[in-house]
Structure formats: C-alpha cells, structure tokens
Amino acid sequence: MATTVKIFDTTLRDGTQGEGISLSVEDKMKIARKLDSLGVHYIEGGWPGSNNKDIEFFNRVEELELKNAKVTAFGSTRRKDTLPENDLNLNRILEVGVPVATIFGKSWDFHVHQAIQTTLEENLAMIYDSVKYLKSNGLEVIYDAEHFFDGYKNNAEYALQTIKKAEEAGADWIVLCDTNGGSMPHEISQIVTVVKQTISTPIGIHAHNDCELGVANSLSAVMAGATQVQGTINGFGERCGNANLVSVIPNLQLKLGYECIGAEQLATLSTVARYVSEIANMHLPVNQPYVGSAAFAHKGGIHVSAILRNSSTYEHITPELVGNKQRVLVSELAGQSNLVFKAQELGLDFDNDNQQTKKLIEQIKDMEHQGYQFEGADATLELLIRDAYGKLEEAFTLESLKIMVVKTADQPVVTEAIVKLKVNGETVYNAAEGNGPVNALDNALRKCLMQYYPSLQNVHLSDYKVRVLDEKDTTAAKVRVLVESTDFSSSWSTVGVSGNVIEASWDALVDSFRYALLGQSCTVVPDEHRERVGLVNH
Numbered sequence: 015m016a017t018t019v020k021i022f023d024t025t026l027r028d029g030t031q032g033e034g035i036s037l038s039v040e041d042k043m044k045i046a047r048k049l050d051s052l053g054v055h056y057i058e059g060g061w062p063g064s065n066n067k068d069i070e071f072f073n074r075v076e077e078l079e080l081k082n083a084k085v086t087a088f089g090s091t092r093r094k095d096t097l098p099e100n101d102l103n104l105n106r107i108l109e110v111g112v113p114v115a116t117i118f119g120k121s122w123d124f125h126v127h128q129a130i131q132t133t134l135e136e137n138l139a140m141i142y143d144s145v146k147y148l149k150s151n152g153l154e155v156i157y158d159a160e161h162f163f164d165g166y167k168n169n170a171e172y173a174l175q176t177i178k179k180a181e182e183a184g185a186d187w188i189v190l191c192d193t194n195g196g197s198m199p200h201e202i203s204q205i206v207t208v209v210k211q212t213i214s215t216p217i218g219i220h221a222h223n224d225c226e227l228g229v230a231n232s233l234s235a236v237m238a239g240a241t242q243v244q245g246t247i248n249g250f251g252e253r254c255g256n257a258n259l260v261s262v263i264p265n266l267q268l269k270l271g272y273e274c275i276g277a278e279q280l281a282t283l284s285t286v287a288r289y290v291s292e293i294a295n296m297h298l299p300v301n302q303p304y305v306g307s308a309a310f311a312h313k314g315g316i317h318v319s320a321i322l323r324n325s326s327t328y329e330h331i332t333p334e335l336v337g338n339k340q341r342v343l344v345s346e347l348a349g350q351s352n353l354v355f356k357a358q359e360l361g362l363d364f365d366n367d368n369q370q371t372k373k374l375i376e377q378i379k380d381m382e383h384q385g386y387q388f389e390g391a392d393a394t395l396e397l398l399i400r401d402a403y404g405k406l407e408e409a410f411t412l413e414s415l416k417i418m419v420v421k422t423a424d425q426p427v428v429t430e431a432i433v434k435l436k437v438n439g440e441t442v443y444n445a446a447e448g449n450g451p452v453n454a455l456d457n458a459l460r461k462c463l464m465q466y467y468p469s470l471q472n473v474h475l476s477d478y479k480v481r482v483l484d485e486k487d488t489t490a491a492k493v494r495v496l497v498e499s500t501d502f503s504s505s506w507s508t509v510g511v512s513g514n515v516i517e518a519s520w521d522a523l524v525d526s527f528r529y530a531l532l533g534q535s536c537t538v539v540p541d542e543h544r545e546r547v548g549l550v551n552h
C-alpha cells in the first residue's frame with residue numbers, strides 16, 4: 015500500500031511573506047476554499063499574534079465549512095524569560111479557536127545567541143513550555159524546527175536536543191525547516207535519516223527555494239522518511255519562495271508512488287494554480303512545470319511530428335492528469351506537422367504532403383522573418399490556415415482609409431478616421447472620432463460593419479501592444495502590433511507588422527474583426543435605412 019504524505023499548505027502565511035503579495039481576508043477565504051477542494055490536509059491561515067487581518071480570517075473561517083483540511087494558526091515559541099500563560103502569541107493561537115497550532119522554535123545555536131539573544135538552556139525551555147502549554151489546551155501541535163539543517167551542520171547535538179524537547183512536550187509533528195534554503199538534497203536526506211533514528215514523532219519538511227531546490231529537497235526528505243510536506247501554491251513565499259506544492263504533489267504522487275490527494279483532485283491542479291495566481295495578482299510563468307500553459311506546448315517541428323504519432327514521445331505524463339492540455343505552437347521552427355495539428359483542431363481536412371501545406375509553412379516562416387509572431391496571435395494564424403485551404407469567405411475588404419490628427423496650440427488633439435469598405439458587394443463608408451488613431455479606426459470600422467453584423471457590438475479590444483522591431487532604425491523602424499479582443503465569452507489575438515504603426519494596427523484590427531465574423535452571415539439592410547447607415551448606391 016502506498017505511504018500517505020500529508021500536504022501542509024502555507025500559502026496564506028509563508029506565501030504572503032513573498033514580495034508583492036498581499037491578500038485581503040476575502041482573498042484568503044477564496045484561496046482556503048480552493049485549497050480544501052484540492053484536498054490538502056492542513057491550511058495554515060496566518061499568524062494571529064501578528065495582525066488583525068489574520069485574526070479576522072480565523073474568526074470567519076468556519077463559514078467555509080471546509081471538508082478536507084484542518085486549519086492551523088502560526089506563531090513562535092514563547093518569548094524568552096516569560097511564562098507561556100502570559101505570552102501573547104500563544105494565547106492568540108488559543109483564542110482564535112483552531113484545532114491545530116504550528117509554532118516555530120530555534121534549532122541553530124547561532125540564532126539563539128544572535129537573533130533571540132538568550133541562552134541555549136532558555137531556548138530549550140521556551141520550546142518545551144510552549145508545546146506543553148498548547149497541548150495542555152487540547153490542540154494538535156506541529157513544531158517547526160526553524161533552521162534545523164543549518165543548526166545540525168553547526169552543532170548537531172544541540173539541534174537534536176531542541177527537537178527532543180518538542181517531542182518530550184508532546185508535539186504531534188516535528189517539521190525540519192531549511193529556512194535559508196541553502197541545503198543540498200543529499201544533506202537533507204542524510205540529516206532526515208539521522209533524525210528518524212533519534213525521535214519517533216512523525217517528521218515533516220519545510221524547504222525554502224533559495225537554491226531552486228525547494229521541491230527537490232522536499233522529495234529527498236520524503237524519500238528519507240518524512241511524511242508531511244509544507245509548501246505553497248506556485249512556490250510563493252519569503253525571498254525566493256517555498257517548496258512549490260504544485261510540483262511537489264504530482265512528483266510524489268505520479269512519479270514516486272506516494273498518496274497525497276485523490277486523482278480527481280489532482281486533475282484540478284492547473285485550475286487551482288491559475289486561480290491562486292489570479293487572486294494573488296501574480297503572473298503564472300508559462301513554463302511552470304505541470305500547470306503552465308507551455309508545460310505541454312510543442313514548438314519544434316520534430317517534436318510535433320512525433321507527438322502526432324504518440325504523445326509520450328515528448329510528454330512525461332498525460333497533461334490531463336494535472337488538468338493541463340497539450341498545445342502546438344506555430345512559428346519559424348514549425349514543420350508541416352504543426353500545421354496538420356492546427357488544421358485538425360480546426361476540423362479542416364488536409365494532409366501534410368499537400369503542396370499548399372508546404373507553401374503555407376514557407377509563408378509563415380517568411381512572415382516571422384519579417385517580424386510577425388504567430389505564437390501570440392492565434393486568430394491571425396487561424397485566418398491564414400483557413401485562407402490557405404480555401405475555407406475562408408471574406409466578410410469585407412478595404413477600399414480606403416484616411417486618418418486626420420489635428421493639434422493646435424490651444425486645443426486638445428482631435429483624431430478622425432474615415433473608412434471605406436466593400437461589404438456584401440456594396441460600398442460602405444463611415445467616419446468616426448477616437449481618442450487616438452487606433453481608437454478612431456476601430457470606431458469607424460465598427461460603424462461600417464455593425465449594420466451588417468450586429469453581433470459585433472459585443473466585440474471589444476482588451477489589449478493593444480506595440481513592439482519596435484529594429485531599434486537601430488529609430489522612427490523608421492518596423493513595428494509589430496498585437497491586438498487582443500474579446501466578446502466576453504472568448505478572447506483572441508491578432509498581429510500586424512509594418513514600417514507604419516497605423517498600417518500595422520489596421521492589419522491587426524482587421525484580423526480581429528475577420529476572426530469575430532468567421533461563420534457569421536450578413537444582415538441585408540432595408541432600402542429605407544441604407545443612406546442613414548452609410549451605404550452608397552452606385
């Protein structure tokens with residue numbers, strides 16, 4: 015039978031010690047709910063001795079009616095030269111009514127002397143008294159042995175004495191912390207093995223990521239006998255962060271055969287990682303293992319050719335096990351297989367020996383050489399593919415466009431665009447103002463098309479980015495414009511490249527509308543309304 019490893023999530027405590035992360039009580043409630051549905055065993059909600067926000071979280075956490083996780087409050091051992099009964103931190107843990115207390119104490123003699131400036135004996139008493147006090151009040155107690163590995167390397171005998179004190183006082187778990195994140199996996203494994211021979215209390219690991227080894231060190235500890243792993247979602251945390259549970263969990267479960275959470279819950283891992291990232295307002299790196307959007311994205315033509323034959327050729331697991339999915343990117347590194355994959359996704363019927371496929375791949379490579387980038391412009395790519403295989407009916411074509419920008423010394427700038435199109439065999443033109451040339455073009459184009467395609471009223475630009483491609487040419491440089499659009503149920507991106515920023519913007523805008531109109535039919539405008547809506551009779 016597989017050994018169970020308990021997952022202790024500290025996103026709401028150590029995670030918030032990461033630079034740039036500040037969670038409101040509402041945010042904490044939302045994340046706690048998600049963590050519970052993911053199936054973690056412990057949720058460390060904060061430090062009630064630190065601030066009122068954390069106290070409010072603990073006061074409200076019962077509202078969540080958590081099904082899987084136990085909530086735990088964090089704090090330190092009692093202050094030196096006091097009684098535990100008089101210690102604010104310990105009493106706050108009791109007051110917030112949690113079933114589990116997690117307290118940290120010093121294992122490293124250097125810290126006892128330098129950081130808390132007391133004697134080695136008093137530190138041992140602080141550990142013993144604090145654990146005993148919480149236990150005598152009926153709590154499960156997790157003792158975090160701060161800096162355990164550094165302490166052990168400096169003075170093994172003293173470090174071991176500290177955790178023996180916690181054990182004597184009745185701690186339910188002893189969690190060895192690599193607080194400065196400087197240990198190597200082989201050191202973790204050797205030291206955990208010694209600890210296993212010294213105490214009988216279950217052992218956990220709390221590893222920081224300063225050498226990018228938070229995950230590796232957690233796995234080493236488990237393989238040496240630890241049965242609890244502390245970490246955070248996406249590795250948020252103090253300095254370089256904590257062990258990333260989003261990698262720890264599937265590594266333990268899918269690679270090493272331990273049991274952490276259910277398979278159904280594991281299949282929500284990508285959603286949880288993205289959700290927590292969103293709430294914390296932190297960017298989720300595309301290449302984050304297991305859950306990033308690029309974790310199963312294939313770009314090189316050789317790779318795509320092989321995964322079309324068998325996904326395992328370039329994928330270490332089935333992406334759906336962690337709720338992710340396979341993607342194929344098209345760029346100058348693509349082969350015909352990349353296009354075959356895309357075309358199959360679009361439901362188009364063609365084979366990869368087709369001359370058109372070869373022509374299209376050459377066209378894409380040539381356009382990327384000119385500055386296009388299709389990875390970030392899925393809609394422009396789809397239009398090109400549909401066009402190449404003769405499946406694209408153009409909803410409109412441009413006859414002309416004009417832009418006027420008028421700026422006088424004492425008046426605000428005014429921008430107007432006039433657009434003339436051929437739609438449904440008819441010429442239509444419209445003028446519109448905007449707060450800049452792109453906005454004016456967007457408004458004029460929209461005015462021309464809405465009369466034929468009313469659904470466009472739901473389409474909006476959500477982002478507009480310009481990148482200069484040949485900086486050395488300064489104002490004569492080429493630019494790449496990326497436009498992101500949405501109709502509130504989906505979003506898509508388009509690209510335009512030109513030496514003229516208006517033309518590049520126009521191309522990206524037009525592609526956005528062409529994409530929005532794929533498969534839509536045109537509405538015929540009644541005769542009496544033709545002039546009002548800008549139609550010209552020839």
Ligand SMILES: CC(=O)SCCNC(=O)CCNC(=O)[C@H](O)C(C)(C)COP(=O)(O)OP(=O)(O)OC[C@H]1O[C@@H](n2cnc3c(N)ncnc32)[C@H](O)[C@@H]1OP(=O)(O)O
Binds near residue numbers: 061140
């Ligand atoms: C490894 C970790 O991540 S531990 C968690 C770190 N997280 C945080 O510090 C976030 C929350 N912290 C806070 O809100 C504040 O620091 C508080 C409320 C806890 C303490 O604030 P203050 O009373 O103003 O103290 P301050 O932060 O300046 O100094 C820390 C004090 O804790 C003491 N201390 C540190 N570790 C321990 C410990 N394990 N046991 C007992 N006391 C400790 C220090 O000796 C120092 O007290 P002293 O000045 O009397 O010697």
Ligand SMILES: CC(=O)C(=O)O
Binds near residue numbers: 160
């Ligand atoms: C307890 C803790 O957060 C640490 O030692 O890193």
